[in-house]
Amino acid sequence: HELRTPMTSIKGFIEGILDNVIPQEKHREYLEIVRNEVARLNRLVNNLLDLAKLESGEIKLIYSNFNINELIRRCIIKLENLITEKGLEVMADFDEDTLVSADIDSIERVLINLIHNAVKFTPEGGIIGVNTEIRNDKVIVSVADSGIGIEKEDLDRIWERFYKVDKSRSLDTIGTGLGLSIVRNIINEHGEEIWVESELGKGTTFHFTLKKAENASKS
Ligand code: ADP
Numbered sequence: 001h002e003l004r005t006p007m008t009s010i011k012g013f014i015e016g017i018l019d020n021v022i023p024q025e026k027h028r029e030y031l032e033i034v035r036n037e038v039a040r041l042n043r044l045v046n047n048l049l050d051l052a053k054l055e056s057g058e059i060k061l062i063y064s065n066f067n068i069n070e071l072i073r074r075c076i077i078k079l080e081n082l083i084t085e086k087g088l089e090v091m092a093d094f095d096e097d098t099l100v101s102a103d104i105d106s107i108e109r110v111l112i113n114l115i116h117n118a119v120k121f122t123p124e125g126g127i128i129g130v131n132t133e134i135r136n137d138k139v140i141v142s143v144a145d146s147g148i149g150i151e152k153e154d155l156d157r158i159w160e161r162f163y164k165v166d167k168s169r170s171l172d173t174i175g176t177g178l179g180l181s182i183v184r185n186i187i188n189e190h191g192e193e194i195w196v197e198s199e200l201g202k203g204t205t206f207h208f209t210l211k212k213a214e215n216a217s218k219s
Pocket residue numbers: 113117118121145147148149150158163164165166168169172174175176177178179180181204
């Protein structure tokens with residue numbers, strides 16, 4: 001269904017243009033829709049392929065020690081345009097010396113997905129919080145938002161592939177519903193945990209654990 005819908009509309013619009021059912025002056029408008037649908041299909045297929053690779057264990061994690069606070073800062077900078085467009089405030093509360101042992105590229109993907117979701121589902125002027133906290137041999141990373149929240153009955157289902165909460169659809173037309181499946185797979189692959197807390201209309205917080213790097217020296 002997820003693949004068929006955009007393909008049907010692409011096919012329909014192109015046929016409409018070729019058969020002149022769609023008048024000349026509307027061609028550009030429809031071609032732009034086709035272009036967006038093709039881009040969406042492209043994201044969808046890439047995400048599906050990544051998910052398949054993760055699930056089959058084909059993606060090998062490359063562990064290194066890095067400062068998770070620095071990585072979070074870099075992710076915020078990557079999303080800065082979206083954040084300022086919406087007038088969102090970012091509040092960071094970091095523990096010091098948070099060196100972790102993990103695969104930096106896939107953890108960057110986790111952070112970008114979670115922060116991007118926080119931006120998408122938080123109305124203008126809202127707040128996004130990023131925290132790190134050392135607890136024993138773990139670092140707990142949290143991404144919080146003051147957004148629309150998620151209803152209890154949807155909370156278990158957001159991890160499913162293609163699942164999108166109905167109410168959120170109008171706020172996000174570009175998502176594929178695969179982001180959180182990929183996020184959870186990456187964290188599972190690390191042997192770590194991820195969980196979510198949310199209150200409808202108040203906001204959502206995702207937490208995940210990472211392994212603290214041994215001999216973590218001052219950074
Ligand atoms: P998408 O690409 O649609 O964002 P995800 O798998 O990342 O897909 O998320 C699945 C669904 O979970 C979203 O469509 C949205 O309904 C809900 N969701 C995820 N993050 C949040 C959040 N921070 N606040 C509210 N709803 C969220």
